[in-house]
Amino acid sequence: MFNNIINSLPAELTNETFDTLLTANNIKIERIVSKGHTSPASGWHDQEDNEWVLVLEGAGTILFEDGREVTMRKGDYLHITAHVKHKVSWTDPDRQTIWLAVHYPVPT
Amino acid sequence: MFNNIINSLPAELTNETFDTLLTANNIKIERIVSKGHTSPASGWHDQEDNEWVLVLEGAGTILFEDGREVTMRKGDYLHITAHVKHKVSWTDPDRQTIWLAVHYPVPT
Numbered sequence: 001m002f003n004n005i006i007n008s009l010p011a012e013l014t015n016e017t018f019d020t021l022l023t024a025n026n027i028k029i030e031r032i033v034s035k036g037h038t039s040p041a042s043g044w045h046d047q048e049d050n051e052w053v054l055v056l057e058g059a060g061t062i063l064f065e066d067g068r069e070v071t072m073r074k075g076d077y078l079h080i081t082a083h084v085k086h087k088v089s090w091t092d093p094d095r096q097t098i099w100l101a102v103h104y105p106v107p108t
Numbered sequence: 109m110f111n112n113i114i115n116s117l118p119a120e121l122t123n124e125t126f127d128t129l130l131t132a133n134n135i136k137i138e139r140i141v142s143k144g145h146t147s148p149a150s151g152w153h154d155q156e157d158n159e160w161v162l163v164l165e166g167a168g169t170i171l172f173e174d175g176r177e178v179t180m181r182k183g184d185y186l187h188i189t190a191h192v193k194h195k196v197s198w199t200d201p202d203r204q205t206i207w208l209a210v211h212y213p214v215p216t
Contacts, residue, residue: 001208005162006183015116021185022160025215027135029160052130052137054113054208056164056183075114075164076131100162 005031012034013037028103034060036093044085049078049103058097063089071080082106113139113164117204120147136211142168144201152193157211158186166205171197190214 010017013035022029028049035058039045044065054077061071061079065085070078080086091097118125121143130137136157145168146154152173162185169179170186173193179187188194199205 003185004183005183005185012185015160022187022210024158025212027212029210034116045123050132075112077111077113094121100208102130102135104135104212 005100006098009033009098013096016072023061026105028101030101030103032093032101033098034058034088034097034099035095037091038089039087044087046085047080047082047103049105050082053078053080054100054105056098056100058095059092060088060099061090063087113207113208117141117206127142134213136209138209138211140207142166142196142199142207143203144204145199147195152195154193155188155190155211158190160187160210160212161188162208164206164208166188166189166203167200168196168205168207169198171195175190 005021009101010033013033016037017033019031021031053073059071059073061069063069063086067071069089072078093098113129118141121141124145125141127139128136129139163180163182165182167179169177169183170188171177171194178198180186
């Protein structure tokens with residue numbers, strides 16, 4: 001497993017890549033690399049866990065079911081509460097976008 | 109509170125800065141900005157929680173009590189298990205080093 005999040009980018013990106021950097025105590029830290037990829041046209045992500053997401057390189061747009069759209073660039077971070085429906089409506093087609101996502105459970 | 113981790117750097121850095129980006133469910137995500145700062149010469153950090161740390165910009169060195177020393181550069185990440193004693197023995201004096209730290213509890 002790589003231990004550098006930027007130097008170890010996939011050579012080709014037919015599909016988005018998802019790499020788990022840490023799983024422990026119901027937390028998952030994940031690197032996602034996109035290049036022009038978006039969520040499927042129909043349907044929404046509806047997640048059991050909360051998510052804190054940061055763009056490390058590139059840019060992408062998150063569309064929420066309520067119509068809100070947030071374009072995130074390098075350094076931008078966003079909190080996506082569990083079950084708030086969303087999708088990735090755009091990512092930069094010309095370069096890799098690196099996302100760092102921290103998934104953590106809803107307090108019980 | 110800023111929502112970009114890179115564009116909102118402190119103008120001066122007499123002391124290291126610590127900004128909490130998220131606290132929820134016993135997790136804390138924190139940005140630390142250093143510029144030549146190190147831990148106090150004597151003593152060690154001895155943390156109750158596990159820590160996952162990533163360097164976003166700059167460089168810094170973590171020294172462990174067992175003598176292991178890890179210099180981290182942009183994109184490098186490291187896991188520091190709770191109660192593993194460590195300190196920051198060096199950070200780049202010429203530019204700001206941005207750390208992203210995810211603190212999370214030890215599973216019970």
